[in-house]
Amino acid sequence: MIIYSMTINKGGLRRVTESMFKIFDYLENDIEFKIMYFSDSKIEGLDPEKFIFQKLEEGNPELLTDEGMKFISSQIAEKLKPFNVKRIIFESSVYRYWKDFPAKISLDIHILERPLHQALTKNPEAVLIDEVSPDPFYKLLVQMSLVSMKLESIAFNKADHIISNSITTNNDLSKYYKKEVQSKRIDYIPVTTTAKNNSKNFITSDYSINPKFYYFGRFHPQKGLHFLFKEDWNWGKLTIKGFDAKLIKTEKCTNLLKKNIHFLPWSNEQDDLISELAQFDFILFPSIYEPYGLALTEALMLGKICICHDNQSGHNEQVEHMRNGFIIDMKKSDWVDRIKEITQIDRDVLETISMNAKNQVRHTNEFRLSQFAKMIKDLHHDLN
Known part of the structure; x- marks a missing residue:
């Protein structure tokens, strides 16, 4: 046996x-x-x-x-x-x-x-x-x-x-x-992934004016959360899903909220995850290492615009820059400027990237x- x-x-x-x-x-x-x-x-x-x-x-x-x-x-x-x-x-x-x-x-x-x-x-x-x-x-x-x-x-x-x-x-x-x-x-x-292709709009109508960013994953140094925490997101909004805000020191949590960083607890229900993903414009993947990255696969399958750290591992295996998503070096001091540039890309271009994301999930x-x-x-x- x-x-x-x-x-x-x-x-x-x-x-x-x-x-x-x-x-x-x-x-x-x-x-x-x-x-x-x-x-x-x-x-x-x-x-x-x-x-x-x-x-x-x-x-x-x-x-x-x-x-x-x-x-x-x-x-x-x-x-x-x-x-x-x-x-x-x-x-x-x-x-x-x-x-x-x-x-x-x-x-x-x-x-x-x-x-x-x-x-x-x-x-x-x-x-x-x-x-x-x-x-x-x-x-x-x-x-x-x-x-x-x-x-x-x-x-x-x-x-x-x-x-x-x-x-x-x-x-x-x-x-x-x-x-x-x-x-x-x-x-x-x-x-x-067991996620299915999504026919809903990949992005909201005001993505270039009030962009909504989303991260989902564990509270772990591997996941690159330090990149996100040290930046001010008041020019848009960042929602982090995957752990309770109780994992954050009270005074630090207050400071993060002032930076327009918000927290949602994890849910094991995939339908909840998919419905939440549909509400956000850009999905961030800041991990410093990924053997592959199931969360990224799921977001790509749904046609989301994925912005990934150039970690020379699972992100690079799945995403080709400007074709089915974006790869940027978040260790560089101007990485947020690169994201702001992405939010100003024409809708037609982003729609093509969204379609490529759906179609290039291989297995x-x-x-x-x-x-x-x-x-x-x-x-x-x-x-x-």
Whole structure:
């Protein structure tokens, strides 16, 4: 039997992993395959013959201790005892709970720790996020990334099979993990979105006079929020969705509101996200590193005008400047001037860019699932 282990949490990873629930539609009945999902709470309505729930409280530091890891590992072993599990497919963040499980390992890459660590250390200005956060978030994450890289290295060494989610990840594997991946099977299965093309207007009628900007994502130094926080947006309006304003120091939150920066909490409902995206003119993607960028894919699919930081990773893989979006260097002091110039571009030009954005999203979710199912069939055949 093959077990696919995945973490269900808020944000892009949840939207990627929940789409995997449909994988059974692409598999024959004779394929011995189950999904074990890690989540704060059980998801109702899932077939217990196909899905195994493992409780994992997001952000609980006790689960990162030796005792906590042993506790989760013992629960996993007990739940899988009735099955002859020969291969586990998982992403590296949950390796700590599988490291002693007696099975072959497939590593499903969502993000790579070495290029992420390099992006954080090469962008020390990202520490500005600590000025608005009650906790030293940037410094803590840089330290934690050292531990994550060690765990990731162990996972790479044990795995005999790698699943890559983007061309950027393929390139990073060659650059940062050449020794670990040599002679191992690598399957490229691209990240996709379940969002559908949108026929609504991509932009409001007064976009050049009162432009409305939107960011959606996690509160994380990787996401480049420091670029947004240090600027004054009173010439337009910036709405940030993805975390509660309580994550911001009270006095700093007041200062950000004076800069016309507003906050919305996260919602896991994709319909809510799509309806909100339709209300804004320009979608900002300031991340300093992205292995691909599902949020960007979703915005492009909806024909939104996307303005991305030139991070030499996932943004550049998806967006060609002035064709289906915009790439600008937000590390330069005049990057906001570049955005102001974009807001003055003729509507006809922006409409063409919007259409290109919709048409150039290359892979559907159905394509991803069919490729994943083909891989599972191959792995299952090899086990037998």
